[in-house]
Amino acid sequence: MNKILTIAWREYQAMVATRTFVIALLLMPLLMLGSAWLPVVLRGLETPEVRRIAVVDNTSLLFKRFQEAVQQRNQQLQTDRDAAKPVVAAQPTSTAPDTTSRTDSDALISTVRSQQKQDATAEELGLKDIHSYELEEIPAEDFGDEQRLALSERIRKGELYAFIEVPADVLQPRPFSPENLRNPAPDLIQLPAMKWVAEDAALSDARRWSEAAMNQLIRSQRLSSSVSPIVLPTVLLELERRAAMEGNGLYIRDESGKITSEAKPDEITSLLLPMIIMMLMFMVIMMSAQPMLESVLEEKTLRIAEVLLGAASARELMTGKLLGNVAGSLTVFVVYGSGGAFMAMHQGYGSHIPLQLIPWFVVYQILAVLLYSSVFMGIAASVTQLREAQTLLLPVWMVVLLPMFVWFNIVREPNSALATAISMFPPSTPMVMTLRMATGATIPLWQSLLSLVMTVFGTWLGVIAAARIYRQGILRQGKPPRLTEMLIWIFRRQDGSPVQQTKSRP
Secondary structure (H helix, E strand, O other), rough: OOHHHHHHHHHHHHHHHOOOHHHHHHHHHHHHHHHHHHHHHHHHOOOOOOOEEEEEEEEOOOOOHHHHHHHHHHHHHHHHHHHOOOOOOOOOOHHOOOOOOHHHHHHHHHHHHHHHHHHHHHHHHHOOOOOEEEEEEEEEEOOOOHHHHHHHHHHHHHOEEEEEEOOOOHOOOOOOOHHHHHOOOHHHHHOOOOOEEOOOOOOOHHHHHHHHHHHHHHHHHHHHHHHOOOOHHHHHHHOOOOOOOEEEEEEEEEOOOOOOOOOOOOOHHHHHHHHHHHHHHHHHHHHHHHHHHHHHHHHOOHHHHHHHHOOOOOHHHHHHHHHHHHHHHHHHHHHHHHHHHHHHHHOOOHHHHHHHHHHHHHHHHHHHHHHHHHHHHHHHHHHHOOHHHHHHHHHHHHHHHHHHHHHHHHHOOOOOOOHHHHHOOOOHHHHHHHHHOOOOOOOOOOHHHHHHHHHHHHHHHHHHHHHHHHHHOOOOOOOOOOOOHHHHHOOOOOOOOOOOOOOOOO
């Protein structure tokens, strides 16, 4: 019984009496809950911008009123920003309810309800979006495809955020017959749709606010146009019609010279497709890197590495393993990619497959597999037990999972400062850049090339560092090295192998 207790105490000390265990204990909540609260925190760190929106008002009655609504929104946003308070300004103290006679629970419930009401009002007013809007009126006369193409080019260049087309018949009444009053057809209730053309048309906060504001203005204009002194049911039904603001792709000129619109963005596709592509790369990386950890650890534990190093050098052994691992990762990609493409075409989504993204995906996947597989091999070579490797891998896992925490923010605004900065961080570049490209937004070519160069350079440094750790630690037994000792292995000049290698005889 004493032996059992002694072993149990030793195992307990080995588990908790280490710095890595304390660090893991502190970082685990961040790892588990980071995907929930980190996007909110990062969204609060975004820098407000002035987004220019062009409006083509074919009714000639809505632009000025819409511009007034935009100005009021910008003023309210600036007031709230200057006051450093929640997005909706607080009510005057004179109108605040007297809670002195209430209990603490009643006061708490009142505060929560008030905050919920403020949040709902902020969402309705479009104040959840921190960016200001600036309008530009485009003449509606002779507006056609050439003008749409020119505005689309301005959006691609960053001179314009979006442009809106308001149809001319959105204010025209449609009389109802007695037969369709009881069961009106959808085309009688729905007004002609407005067009919202932008790169992020599917998930734009500006689009949602503009749609709500425009419908309020349309309803007010239609109501003021009614001259009947008695509000009849037909008038009420007429006023309930809404003009949807449909997201539309940018305009392009095809090979025949005809100006056409890109495929209409779908909100589900715009959200799911980038996420699926990012998750595919994440699965490929994990399915390739984790076996390297287990393989090297098994070879070291069973003393197989000593036999292998008798026939090849540590550099040759690691290089061969990495190349085989890259080939395996490409096999995983082919299997999952072909299966996903088959299912997409079977369900009628074959046109949504981003074929132009495949070369970038393959290149970034190879670099990511090389980087993370070499890191996993270096860690496995420096320890003797899987438990020790897991504690050292926690910081690596945090870096791997970083794109998972911010993917929604990046999909919403793929060209924001946040998305650009993370895509230039080499460990996260492969997943983040493929995520940005999958959104369909126009990524500047210099950013793609710079991120690729930085990823190649970062992968080269990571492989070199992991190779030096692997070379020093593969024959090491006993107590695992400290972090400072591993850094010495990386930065110390390597004059030769730490052990004498016997060359194989012919």
